[in-house]
Amino acid sequence: MDPLFFRDTEKTRAFGYRRRPNGSMPIEVHEEIGTHIKSVMAHSFLRPGVYQRLDRVRGELDDWLQREDEGRTLDNDRFFAVHFHGAPESTYSRTTTGALRVEGLSRLERVEQLLQQHYPDCEPLRAMLGRLGSAKKSLRCWGATGKVPA
Template identity: 30%
Template sequence: MSRWLSPSGQWVVLDEPYAHVAKPDVVERRCAWLERNGLHLLRPAWGGLYVPGEAVPHLISVDKELLEEVVTVIESMPKLIPQSMDDWQGSTDDYRLQFVSPARQAAGIKRKPRPGTTHAWSKNAIQYTQRPGFKPNWRPDQAKSLSNHVELGETLQRLNASGIPYATYEKLGVIRSELEDWMYAENSRYSRKPTRDEGDAYYSGNDFAQFETAEDQLAAIERVQFLLMGSYLDCVPLRNMLKRLAAARAVLVADMRARSAIA
């Protein structure tokens, strides 16, 4: 989901779920929710930004005229991707090469290595994905138990369904996605492959009971912290994740205090 602001100050949300949303029961639920909240929805004939051809772009706003205007612009855009490489008019080179400008070549000035093409070392951490042009992704150099991943995933999914502040929801969403990446990267170290339920630890699609009170939500975040610190040795990737978790907790605490003051 991404949020966009019009020069008028009005907003449009671009929601790009996968194709399962085309099922009649899902369409009915989504439309009912939109109607209850006074929102309008249009689905342009467009591939979207997230995964063109796989996701289904939905434009949502309280301003129906703005939606119609945006859809008109989107559907009139030319196709930027050629149908075949025979139509490609640009320059193509090997993916791993690094561009050096003619001026730099003439001056004989060397460039720093392109990101994602060199290896580095960090205490108790390891690079687990590397692509030319991008910073590598790091994770702790240990394999957390699958049972811990399942418990963490269930806790995060319950928090996701619990009406937490939006900023907390977003920060926990990043943690949840990264933990799933760590789980799959750790997979080669397990003595067996994860079962279907274990593999779906962080994104099962199941309905989970909510943490009803803010105190319960706070305790759940603290449980996530406890499991992380008990499963991995101190390292930069873990510290970065704990900082994000602390930021998510801080938003929840501020929301609790604001609600208490109003009450």
């Protein structure tokens, strides 16, 4: 077996040199997750520890959704709106408020809950949850008057 390629397992599905959970989420759940991630990203544009991790998470979720909808039941407009289009306008602030931080943490906790509810426990899911945990940690450390590192 080529070490760059994975095989399907009971809990994962391979696609090229990556894996995703063996399962699928309803499109409505993907849309809810996308709304939460886009909202947090809009408020943390200048906080790389949050923004970059969430950007990677949404890219992976977009890949997973694409594989889950291989029959192309979604029209392109709806598909692209799930994780990328329709995001709130980004705020370019080097500080955040306590309220936005609490809201962001709540949104990311909801994302974690939904992912765990709809996908089996497996390495790709655990890696994604780890990135979400790191994003939450960065968000927690971003004080109301704290500056984004240069």
